[in-house]
Amino acid sequence: MSDTTATDGRVIGERALQTRRRILETTAALLREQGALDLKVMDVAREVGASPATFYQYFADVEDAIFALSAEMIEKVAPIHAQMAAEWTEGASGLDHARRLVSDYTDFWDVNGAVLRIMLLRADERDERFRQIRRNYNAPFMAAMVAKVRAAQDSGRLTTALDAEATAGAMLAALDRLPNYREGFEKRGTSREAMIETVALLLYSSLTGAPLS
Amino acid sequence: MSDTTATDGRVIGERALQTRRRILETTAALLREQGALDLKVMDVAREVGASPATFYQYFADVEDAIFALSAEMIEKVAPIHAQMAAEWTEGASGLDHARRLVSDYTDFWDVNGAVLRIMLLRADERDERFRQIRRNYNAPFMAAMVAKVRAAQDSGRLTTALDAEATAGAMLAALDRLPNYREGFEKRGTSREAMIETVALLLYSSLTGAPLS
DNA sequence: CTTCAGTTCTGACAATCCGTCAGAAAGGCG
C-alpha cells in the first residue's frame, strides 16, 4: 500500500524509483531557482536529461510532483516534532526549548522553503489534497502548543480570553512567515539570532502567560 | 508619469482603460476560483471575450497582470493604514484599536486573499518587483507597530530583549496567515470572533507589554 | 551466450498555448 506507483498504477522497481527521485530532486531545485509560477514539465525533463514522457510516467503535472515533495515534508519535519514532544512534556526551562524550536524550524524553512511555500499556497487556495498534507504537517505543532496553552490556562497563569487553537495558529504563522522576511530584516540590522530570540520570547509568553515586561 | 501604458509604452485612452480593467477583474476572479499555478493567458482572454493578443497588449503574461493587481493592493489597504495611524497615536484604549485592526484586516484578506497570496509568494521567491510592492504594502503596518514596541520599551513596560522589527513582523505574520486557517478553525469550533479576539490580545500584549495572565 | 518476459524509457504525434505581427475595426474630428 505504501509502495510507490506510476501514473498507470503499477508498482515500480528499483530503476524507476531512482528516476522518480531524480525528477523530484530536480523539481525541488528548479523550484528554488525560478519559483513555481512558470515551472514547466519541459524544464524538469530537460534538466533531468529525460523525455517529457518519462516525467508523465510518474506525475500528472508539475503540481503533482510538488505534491509528492510536500508529502515528504511530513517525514522530514518529524525530528523537530519529536524534539518538541520530548522537551515540552516536562514543565521546566520552557524558554530554552522555545529557542531551540524556533531555531531548528527556521533552519528547516531555509532548506525546504520553496516546497513549503507551494504547499501552503495550494492549501490556502482550498485544494483538498494539499490541505490534508498541511493538516498532517501542522498537527503535531498545533497539538503541542494547544496543550501548553490549555495547561497554562488551567493553572491560572494565562488568560482564558485567548482561544487555544487560535493562539497556537498565530505562533505557527509567525514561525512559517518570518523566515521569508529574514533577508529584509538583516538588511536593516536585525540579525538571525535577534529574530529567533524575539519569536522564542513571544512564543514562550503566549503559551505560558509569562510577562513580556 | 502615473499614466497607464500598454506594453509598447504608449499612454492609453478611455476605451483601452476599460479593457485593461476587465482583464484585471477577470484575472482576479479566475485567481480566486482556480488558483495561480495553472492560470493561462488563454483562460483570461476567453473569459473576457477577447483575443489573446488583446491581453498581451496590456500585460506581458499572467504574472504581470497579478503584479498590477498587487500594486493596487497598496491603495486598497490604505484606509486600514489610515485608521490605524489615527487611532494609535493617542495612547489610550489600545486593545479596542487592536481588535478593530485585526477585524478589518481579516475582512481585507477575505476579499483580496487570492492576490495577496501571490504577492507574498513571489516576494518570498525573491522577485524584486514583488518585493518592492510587499515593502510598500507592509511599511505602514510595520512602522506603526515598531513605534508602539519602541515606545513601550522606552517606558519600561516591555522587555528590550524583544527586537522591535521582529516583533512587528511576527504579528504581521499572524495577521497575514491566520485568515487562511479560519475555515479549519471554524470546523473545530473556533469562531471568527474568537480568532480575532485572540490575535488582538496577542498583538496588544506584544506591542505594549500588557500581561496575558 | 542467447532467448525471453517484464520493466522502463522515448520518438513522434495531435492538441493546445505562447507571443507577435500586419492589418482590420472602432471611434473621434473637421
Added chain:
DNA sequence: CGCCTTTCTGACGGATTGTCAGAACTGAAG
C-alpha cells in the same frame, strides 16, 4: 462623409502538453 488615431484581432511560427506504440534495457532461465 473622408481622414487619422487608437484599439482590437486573425493568423502565424514556435513551444509545451499529454499520449501512444514500440524501442531499449534488465535480469533470469536455458
